[in-house]
Amino acid sequence: MAQALAIVHKNLPLGKTIPANVTKGTLNETILKCVDNSGARELRVIGVKGFNGVRRRKPAAGVGDMVICSVISGDMKIRKQVVKAIIVRQKMPYRRPDGTRVVFEDNAAAIINDDGSPKGTEIRGIIAKEVAARWDKIASMARGLM
Numbered sequence: 001m002a003q004a005l006a007i008v009h010k011n012l013p014l015g016k017t018i019p020a021n022v023t024k025g026t027l028n029e030t031i032l033k034c035v036d037n038s039g040a041r042e043l044r045v046i047g048v049k050g051f052n053g054v055r056r057r058k059p060a061a062g063v064g065d066m067v068i069c070s071v072i073s074g075d076m077k078i079r080k081q082v083v084k085a086i087i088v089r090q091k092m093p094y095r096r097p098d099g100t101r102v103v104f105e106d107n108a109a110a111i112i113n114d115d116g117s118p119k120g121t122e123i124r125g126i127i128a129k130e131v132a133a134r135w136d137k138i139a140s141m142a143r144g145l146m
Helices: 002-010 129-134 136-141
Strands: 031-034 040-048 066-074 082-089 108-112 123-127 142-145
Touching: 031 066, 031 082, 040 082, 040 108, 066 108, 082 123, 082 129, 108 123, 123 136, 129 136, 129 142, 136 142
Parallel strands: 031 108, 123 142
Antiparallel strands: 031 040, 040 066, 066 082, 082 108
């Protein structure tokens, strides 16, 4: 049993690589708005998947990164659960390879399952192109790209 669980975590998809060097604007304890219809409203970041830091450095994530979150408000069924999510928007500006700077008006994330597929069936609002390049299933459910 323990061996099967180790295989699931080892093969967890972290998405494809993206060309942009996204500024990491989301730290631990950041409050994110949940943009899908999974039942959660607000998420609190408690960890970053794939973060290799140094001593006393807080884990940071940017657009398109997978984070581990705690649901702090929403339906009673999903509240106080630990979930995985993908950051789709961030307030901190980041630079694309063509020189443009991208800024969103809120920090937002979409909840995913253990296999990397989205938990909800729709994503409200627009998402960043970097998320679409890395996570195809999330991009297909989004209303628009920026």
